[in-house]
Amino acid sequence: VKYDEGNIFAKIIRGEVKSTKIYEDEYLLAFEDINKSAPVHVIIIPKGQFVSFCDFTSHASETQISYFFKTISKIAKKLDIVDSGFRLVTNNGADASQSVPHFHFHMLGKKKMEEKLL
Numbered sequence: 001v002k003y004d005e006g007n008i009f010a011k012i013i014r015g016e017v018k019s020t021k022i023y024e025d026e027y028l029l030a031f032e033d034i035n036k037s038a039p040v041h042v043i044i045i046p047k048g049q050f051v052s053f054c055d056f057t058s059h060a061s062e063t064q065i066s067y068f069f070k071t072i073s074k075i076a077k078k079l080d081i082v083d084s085g086f087r088l089v090t091n092n093g094a095d096a097s098q099s100v101p102h103f104h105f106h107m108l109g110k111k112k113m114e115e116k117l118l
C-alpha cells in the first residue's frame with residue numbers, strides 16, 4: 001500500500017494541523033485524540049511513513065521498532081498510568097475500521113474499562 005502524504009497525521013507531523021502534543025522527539029510523536037474515549041486517550045505515531053502496524057513491523061528497522069515500543073513505555077510513565085493501568089490498541093486495516101492510514105497506537109487510561117473484546 002502506498003503511503004498517502006495528505007493524511008491527517010502526516011499534516012500533524014508537518015505542523016500543518018494543530019495537535020495537543022504529549023511527547024515529541026526526532027522519531028515519534030504523541031498527541032491527544034480529538035475524540036477521547038477515556039480521560040487519557042493519546043495517539044502515538046512514528047514520524048516515518050508507515051501505513052499500518054504490519055507496514056511498520058515489515059519495513060521499519062529493528063532499532064526503529066524497539067525505540068518505538070520503549071518510548072511508548074516512557075510516555076505511559078510520563079502520563080502516570082503505569083500503576084493504574086492502560087490499554088494499547090492499534091487498528092490495522094478495514095476489518096478493524098482503521099480510519100487514518102498512518103500507523104498509530106491508541107493509549108487509553110485513567111478509566112476503568114469494563115468491556116473487553118478478548
Ligand code: AMP
Binds near residue numbers: 008033034090091
Ligand atoms: P483509527 O480509527 O484507529 O484510525 O483512529 C484514528 C483516530 O484519530 C480517531 O480516534 C480520531 O479521533 C483521531 N483523530 C482524527 N483526526 C485527529 C486530529 N486532527 N487530532 C487528533 N486526533 C485525531
